[in-house]
Amino acid sequence: MASYLQIADDEKGHELDLFCIPRHYENDLDKVIIPHGLIMDRTERLARDIIQDMGGHHIVALCVLKGGYKFFADLLDYIKALNQNSDKSVPLTVDFIRVKSYCNDKSTNSVKVIGGDELSNLRGKHFLFGLQDIVETGRTMQTLLSLLGECHPKMVKVVSLLVKRTPRSSGYRPDYIGFEVPDAFLVGYALDYNEYFRDLSHICILNDGAKEKYKV
Template sequence: MASYLQIPDDEKGHDLDLFCVPRHYENDLDKVIIPHGFIMDRTERLARDIIQDMGGHHIVALCVLKGGYKFFADLLDYIKVLNHNSDKSVPLTVDFIRIKSYCNDKSTNSVKVIGGDELSNLSGKNVLIVEDIVETGRTMQALLSLLSKCNPKMIKVVPDAFLVGYALDHNEYFRDLSVSVGKSHSY
């Protein structure tokens, strides 16, 4: 059984007319790739998998802002429900960090980490990183290098694909969509 959902690169998606999409985005979007209900169901299952994989030991959930915030909040809600309704629960703490590697829509050659002053508290803990988009991997490599200096017990990364909506953006647009959509190439 697969532990992930694979969406083919040539996924046809769903017609925008089938969903509530703000009118000011209609000309910028091609299709809905992942409907909101599907996202929520998959997020609930990921929470269960995370508890099973990382449970039994303190988890520090680290959100990479801005794009990771919506998925992060929903994921933590499901983890909290599992913690409250299970015979076995796990301590969970939350932290936030920003990483800059883009100027407008262009990738720069430098990675700047903002925040994370309390990352020294990660020693011996399981760290769950919720990132928005892993494109070149340079940003994630910089973050993993920084975190490894803190001697965590385990580090796991939860990436999203390159989509917009559900808090994922393109130049700060589309974060307010509740679905993940394929973006037109009009920018």
């Protein structure tokens, strides 16, 4: 069972005025639920765990765009630092895939994969590492894992920064988890609402007014 830091359903979070929030988002957020510094500390620990488990094996680090790009970059930075300063090291190459499964604040019933035709390059790799920002229903990652399975990698491990507690979950759990979070719509640290809020450093809860304001 993957270990993780649990954010409780009744977590009060932090007032926005305690943090540096871009002016253009000040009226769109309820609270900061995971400050940037805590994200970075947890990400560093995930990097240590991955090095401990995977040290010596070649990993293809597969980033799930767009929401995973910030977590992907920061996690790989920590892995690279550990490669230079510890007894174990992990040879790394990187690849990218884009998926889309949201319209406004609702997860759709379909998962659109963009760039899946390039996954054949991953055939037979020893360790394949999917990096995702958030697992909610689990359908996106299950679809991606099915595609990856067609390429016959030797092993697949998945790391997700967030896993949402929701009755809509299929029960899927990644191998590595940063935080388990309440069933709220979260933005920031590259998590978006219709492409907004990716430039927010902290993970925050979006308020209802913003859902209407940025609706498409």
